[in-house]
Amino acid sequence: MKNNTTTFTPCLKKKFSKNKEGIINIRVTENRKSKYFSIQETINEDYWNHKRCEVKAKHPQSEMINIRINQKIEELKKVFLRTESIQELKLNDRHSFLVFFRNQINHLISRKKIGTSKNSQTCLKHIEGFVKSKGKVDLLFSDIDIEFVTDFETYILSKDIAPNTTKKYVSVFGRIFNTSIKMNVFIPTMNPFIMFENKRMPVQKKKLEKKDIEIIMNTEFDENEVLFKIKNLFLFQIFAQGLRIGDLLTLKWGNIVDGDIQFVQLKTKKPHFIRLNEIVLLILKDFLPHRCKAIMEEKYSLTNDENTPKMSFNEVKSYYDKLSRELMSKFIKGDKESIEKIEYWKMVLDKIRTAVTMKIHIEITSHARKHSGEFMFGLLDEKNFKDVLFNSETTLTKFQYNQISSKTTIYNKQLKKLQERCEIDVLFTSHLPRHTYTNLLIENTDRDIYSISKLIGHRRLSATENYVNEFNKDRVEKVSDELSSQFDFM
Secondary structure, eight states: OEETTEEEEEEEEOSSTTOSEEEEEEEEEETTEEEEEEEEEEEEGGGEETTTTEEOTTSTTHHHHHHHHHHHHHHHHHHHTTOSSHHHHHHHHHHBHHHHHHHHHHHHHHTTOHHHHHHHHHHHHHHHHHHHHTTOSOOBGGGOOHHHHHHHHHHHHTTTOOHHHHHHHHHHHHHHHHHHHHTTSOOOSSOHHHHOOOOOOOOOOOOOOHHHHHHHHHOOOOTTSHHHHHHHHHHHHHHTTSOOHHHHHHOBGGGEETTEEEEEOTTTOOEEEEEOOHHHHHHHGGGSTTTTHHHHHOOBOSSSOTTSOOBOHHHHHHHHHHHHHHHHHHHHHTOHHHHHHHHHHHHHHHHHHHHHHHHHHHHHHHHHHHTTTSBSSOOSOGGGGTTOOOSTTOOOOHHHHHHHHHHHHHHHHHHHHHHHHHTOSSOOOTTHHHHHHHHHHHHHOOOOHHHHHHHHTOSSHHHHHHHHHHSOTTOOOOOHHHHHTTSOOO
16 A cells, blocks of 8 residues: 555564464555554464455454554554654654543544443543643653652542542553553653552442341332332342343343353353342243243142142242241240141242242243343343344444443432332442342352352452452352242242
């Protein structure tokens, strides 16, 4: 590709010839002298077409990367129309850190790393505000030293931003700065971020206790109330092994496979599964069109005598609860007749519960097969995600990312209303179930930390250790079915 006496040629640069991977660069040749400009994309050499100077079609992201190559060439062409030489271009790139930062944000957006780009955008606004407060309009690379970084942190804290959030922005600042070094855009005499202490402060994680969950379960809402659905979603997050909000929104009926919910986590891109335990099944039934009402209202014979009245599960449950309240004092005192009566009806209840749960499981599995492509909870508009396969290669557009963020915000607002109705002091958030589930495992079970990590879907064991350190160190976990059995949801 020529522009007067200057050529722009995509190429794959490898540090050593024996390396299998290389970084895609644009080689700009002017007057027989060449300079290289990276597009910050590393690929295996097998995917590079040396003759056509492009990524082969067999690469899963070939189209997107080839578009970025062409965009970079066009950018370089525009700059060369204004500059006399490659050296001048290189000096201009080194001049403004803010310009470099903005380009990095555009790069993140082009790679559909929307969450990271938003954090970077917020960080950039804070840096621009700090620069402006010092009476300047730009920030040069040479201006960034340890004093500048320390003063920037002080500036952020003065805005009443939480210490850990402040440290997050300093980390983003450092990451962009270090990227400029790796790209050979700027070589500092001393890296201020190496010397800068930026450890996150420990935060006490909020969680619900067993009694709080029972209050939520026993707080009744009309089926047509919005909070009826919100309550079910919140409980589902807890008993679905502390499910993240992103996965709650994007689960599909087709994720139900072989008695489990099997999916790839949106955040970590790692496979995960959730046991279809009793409570998970009973919550899921309320998201079927008929809500399994026929199963719940089905009458069961309690004896072999045909003249004995038949009762539904809910009728047996109500009778058992009433009986337990009436005979509890005698039961405690050891009255034989009372003990036998309560134990008999408990046996009847458990027998019917098993039958009902099994039928619900079959009904849900059947529904899942017929509606595999539909979102499980109907919180997202399917037409906006019709081309998205939620797997390890999933990338979302900015619009799709914003849709998930918007639904999360609405969900969190509804959770505050649920909290008020349940009269519980702990602030309800979409992340609270994750802390709650972990704490319940630790306090009520004795499993190892590795099992906890697998149950909640952490990518690194160290992340689980941070959770455990915030809670009871003496107890560690239990399998999902055992935890579920501690609660009476029906």
